[in-house]
């Protein structure tokens with residue numbers, strides 16, 4: 001699995017094929033895909049476009065959360081170290 005998928009999760013790319021919306025990980029790992037059928041082709045296209053945008057926004061939201069992680073570990077190490085540095 002690509003490192004990006006392990007770190008951020010799969011990044012699905014959405015597209016509409018007639019009334020069916022299909023998605024698969026754009027990193028080409030072969031996972032995180034699926035499909036959903038709507039009642040009209042218009043609807044499928046609208047949802048595909050909406051989900052595609054949400055994918056980009058989600059990636060931006062996750063980045064700060066990941067950045068905070070080392071800080072938490074550092075604090076934990078400081079607290080249990082005790083001898084100072």
Ligand SMILES: [Zn+2]
Pocket residue numbers: 005009010011025026027028029030031032
């Ligand atoms: Zn993936």
